Amino acid sequence: MSFDNVYAALTGDGDARWAFGTGFSDPLAGVEMTPADDALAGYCLMLGDDALVMSHRLQEWITRAPELEDEVAIANIALDLLGQARLLLARTGRDEDELAFHRDAAEFRNVRLAEIPGGDFAHLVVRLLAFSTWRLAVMDRLRLSSDTVLAAIAAKSVKELTYHRDYAARWAVRLGDGTEESHRRMRRALDEVWPYTADLFAADPVESAPFAVDPATVRAEFDQVIAEVLGQATLPAPPDAGKAVPRGEHTGALHPLLEELQSVARALPEATW
Template identity: 65%
Template structure:
């Protein structure tokens, strides 16, 4: 296959159910795409950066699927599942890109299922679980607002593959953010009980925010410095919290690189035990 740019290759099969991003049965998500790392771009840094973004999406996707059968309405069961699938799709692209860029040849399955907890590079917000629906909405609102701002800037990445992945992700993340924002307003500006639940979700989530804007060296070499999206993040959250009559919590937690360097909460290991159990039990299986 021949394309003028990576986005055409990624989106070419939008109406073809055999393409993984829109169906199943597609072995290599980057098949047909030129994955040569552009001259002047550090291949190791690019691979590490794609791994970070891919791990964010993979772990958050798993947390969202835990809410299947637990959302307040059937319509939200579908919405949350679809958001999780969007992020799983992003994870596949990004992990595949990481494997191509670092020269190891590892595919997305190898990276998702056969790394240990310290090898994961996701932010700790993505691994946070439990709580009630207000906790879920708070985490999704913060995560999607932050990730959307980053992805919007990655559309102009020097790596055309990452730029194409970002362009597709922006459309998905805009919906994720709007979905979470609508629920935050609905709960926050609702009954006394729903307001308390939503405020409680924000209060529990806020200590994980500082890490989102801590700059890792890899991000400055191959991606977007997250500190640069802080103003946009604050502006969006201010609008949502105002409409929801919610109070912005004060404690943001440690503004330090943690998950990006493999320093995780105790919640990640049990999550990976579940996520990786089948693949590790049958490492040679073909699905």
């Protein structure tokens, strides 16, 4: 990527590239960078993959958003998640570019919600609402992580994810309580997206560690927020999410997504970014 050191990418005077909610203050200033053991590295890899894959899906909407304002907002949300991915992948102690560009689909640990193919704008709104509501609840609790680096990353992420969830919620209400057609599309998007939300609360063994958050503990908050948004949007309760699929199992959509994401790095393996 464009910086030699991922943490150096978060500093700079007057740089406002993280416009959707945060600036470039260094979240790790004064935090001791202790080595990550295998369990912590594995947990950060999971969270980093979620952000990286979701970021790529959002970037696919550049030039496709309904208005210029949304073009900018979606691009900035994608950049926020890309920044989170860089911090988390770097926390594994491995090379972030190697992890992002030179792993096969079977090695990725993201939830399926992040990778499923995009649909219309209603589909984007429902997916982002579910993803940001869940991730915000997790990151909010991770601010108390026993790993001080992960806690600092989470504190920065909470500020960003609050804006992401608000953006998705406002659009959900606008579309759900809008025209007959927009309401119909939101209902269809709920049917398409919601089965994948079961995966969000299926705990991986590493999530029982003291530095992690058991996703089951955020379920009540997730359900409450979603119910409130859908109520204001005049949308029915989402369909039964069904059986959860553990991390490491993917849809057929991840392979072509990675082919696009990794194409330049794999075609020019000796290039300096």
